[in-house]
Amino acid sequence: MVNERDSYPGQIARIEIDESAAIAxxxxxxxxxxxxxSVVGVHFQVTADQxxxxxxxxxxxxxxxxxxSASTEG
Numbered sequence: 081m082v083n084e085r086d087s088y089p090g091q092i093a094r095i096e097i098d099e100s101a102a103i104a105x106x107x108x109x110x111x112x113x114x115x116x117x118s119v120v121g122v123h124f125q126v127t128a129d130q131x132x133x134x135x136x137x138x139x140x141x142x143x144x145x146x147x148x149s150a151s152t153e154g
Contacts, residue, residue, distance in 0.1 A: 089108075091104065100118055100119065103115070103116050
């Protein structure tokens with residue numbers, strides 16, 4: 081997820097959405113920062129519990145999307 085040349089301490093992931101947008105996740109000690117970078121950047125901090133809830137929600141949505149894709153193939 082993290083490009084080695086762009087990596088720095090605290091960076092967990094940088095997920096490219098397209099040529100003009102990306103989501104970066106950073107964590108130092110108990111501080112977790114999520115940055116949505118595009119034409120208008122958005123930065124916010126979440127607690128560990130909020131990060132777990134976000135992670136679970138994304139995992140559930142990804143699983144549902146994969147099941148839907150599989151059911152519509154072929």
